[in-house]
Amino acid sequence: xxxxxxxxxxxxxxxxxxxxIALAGEPEVAAAVAEARGAGSAWAALxxxxxARCLLRFADLIEERSAQYVVAERSGTxxxxxxxxxxxxxxxxxxxxxxxxxxxxxxPAAGRLLPGRESWVRWEPxxxxxxxxxxxxxxxxxxxxxxxxxxxGNTVVLKPALTTPDxxxxxxxxxxxxxxxxxxxxxxxxxxxxxxxxxxxxxxxAFTGSEAAGRDIVGRAGLRRLSLELGGNCPAVVLPDAPPxxxxxxxRAATYNAGQSCASPARVITLRENYQQAVExxxxxMNARRAGVDFGPLNNADQAARYxxxxxxxxxxxxxxxxxxxxxxxxxxxxxxxxxxADLPADDPAVCEEVFxxxxxxxxxxxxxxxxxxxxxxxxxxxASVWGTRTDAVLELAGxxxxxxxxxxxxxxxxxxxxxxxxxxxxHGTDMSVLALTEYQRxxxxxxxxxxx
Numbered sequence: 455x456x457x458x459x460x461x462x463x464x465x466x467x468x469x470x471x472x473x474x475i476a477l478a479g480e481p482e483v484a485a486a487v488a489e490a491r492g493a494g495s496a497w498a499a500l501x502x503x504x505x506a507r508c509l510l511r512f513a514d515l516i517e518e519r520s521a522q523y524v525v526a527e528r529s530g531t532x533x534x535x536x537x538x539x540x541x542x543x544x545x546x547x548x549x550x551x552x553x554x555x556x557x558x559x560x561x562p563a564a565g566r567l568l569p570g571r572e573s574w575v576r577w578e579p580x581x582x583x584x585x586x587x588x589x590x591x592x593x594x595x596x597x598x599x600x601x602x603x604x605x606x607g608n609t610v611v612l613k614p615a616l617t618t619p620d621x622x623x624x625x626x627x628x629x630x631x632x633x634x635x636x637x638x639x640x641x642x643x644x645x646x647x648x649x650x651x652x653x654x655x656x657x658x659x660a661f662t663g664s665e666a667a668g669r670d671i672v673g674r675a676g677l678r679r680l681s682l683e684l685g686g687n688c689p690a691v692v693l694p695d696a697p698p699x700x701x702x703x704x705x706r707a708a709t710y711n712a713g714q715s716c717a718s719p720a721r722v723i724t725l726r727e728n729y730q731q732a733v734e735x736x737x738x739x740m741n742a743r744r745a746g747v748d749f750g751p752l753n754n755a756d757q758a759a760r761y762x763x764x765x766x767x768x769x770x771x772x773x774x775x776x777x778x779x780x781x782x783x784x785x786x787x788x789x790x791x792x793x794x795x796a797d798l799p800a801d802d803p804a805v806c807e808e809v810f811x812x813x814x815x816x817x818x819x820x821x822x823x824x825x826x827x828x829x830x831x832x833x834x835x836x837x838a839s840v841w842g843t844r845t846d847a848v849l850e851l852a853g854x855x856x857x858x859x860x861x862x863x864x865x866x867x868x869x870x871x872x873x874x875x876x877x878x879x880x881x882h883g884t885d886m887s888v889l890a891l892t893e894y895q896r897x898x899x900x901x902x903x904x905x906x907x
Contacts, residue, residue: 487655500607509604511632524539527592527593529620531750531753532751549597551871560888561575576898580894581658583599583603584656587613589616590810684879689828691851705743708814720814721832726820733796740814743792745790771797775792778791792812794813830856835856835857838860839863871887873889874887
């Protein structure tokens with residue numbers, strides 16, 4: 455890019471222009487990587503105690519300036535204020551978690567594991583990590599990536615989604631104050647910016663986004679370390695003895711962030727005997743959730759068009775559409791209602807494609823074995839849930855579901871202590887928990903001969 459390109463960003467609540475931003479091209483990306491590289495040695499050389507103190511100060515700044523983060527997050531995503539505030543709080547909490555986790559040590563025990571030799575393992579940072587995050591959770595997904603990467607002693611170049619650079623720019627500002635210049639650098643931009651970053655002199659790429667973009671990154675990254683969290687299209691298996699609050703809980707999870715969560719429930723699978731009850735229960739619960747009151751808009755025009763296209767192509771015999779209630783003056787935003795789609799063919803677009811919106815499909819199975827086959831029948835394998843009160847039945851299904859994260863009688867409930875990651879076309883790697891630290895480290899074994907030969 456020889457000339458600086460400028461993107462016009464819109465507010466998803468109104469569809470109106472909200473700001474313009476320069477897109478980082480090759481010179482800006484190269485400069486950001488060089489800055490992060492220059493800061494790397496000093497950051498990695500800090501003792502765990504000192505690095506932890508820096509991360510704790512970073513978390514403090516985010517909390518002290520939380521009002522700015524909430525405004526920035528809402529302007530790019532349209533989230534309700536309570537959702538945005540909760541995600542700011544989660545971001546600070548996750549950084550504090552890793553400030554403690556980095557001091558615990560994850561190396562195997564040292565000792566005389568060979569005759570006449572003393573051995574130990576050093577965990578060393580990878581270097582400069584490119585973190586590319588999506589628009590659905592601009593701040594929280596950034597925290598999931600930068601938290602363990604920074605704690606492990608890496609520096610990070612953060613590339614936010616085109617439509618949601620706002621909180622990433624605030625993170626870079628506050629990181630410079632708390633961690634030092636160059637430890638976390640943000641490069642706003644589009645897909646071309648992301649590709650330039652992947653092909654630059656970074657040591658690892660951490661990406662959260664679509665499967666198609668993930669495959670593109672794999673082709674560009676070569677032999678460098680990759681951590682990929684891609685799509686979900688997650689199943690929820692509802693058994694006849696499911697708890698009374700099942701349908702309300704599923705709809706609440708499916709409409710959180712307007713359904714724009716990789717781990718949201720998308721495909722409800724029942725047995726024949728409770729199929730009708732499930733359709734009616736989900737329809738009643740969805741009818742009580744209104745876009746504009748209970749959840750926000752879709753993020754952008756492309757995502758709204760995807761929703762429209764998949765719904766229009768669906769062959770659902772039963773369709774329940776919830777009411778829309780955009781606030782006055784926001785009728786032109788990307789608002790889409792919650793939907794329950796039932797009586798679907800197995801290859802229906804709404805089943806096979808991830809709508810990434812407040813939509814739940816409902817399918818019936820002849821028994822638990824068929825329900826499991828339907829649940830595991832998609833190439834994505836990120837998350838799933840099982841709903842029932844017989845312990846043996848729900849745990850048996852939970853153990854057989856092909857997913858990196860499974861909930862029983864709940865869905866979309868996460869905390870920094872628990873790992874999150876996918877299988878299959880949902881990618882590979884681990885977000886959150888102490889396990890994520892190893893995503894951004896490499897082990898070095900040191901063996902010393904003791905005494906003479």
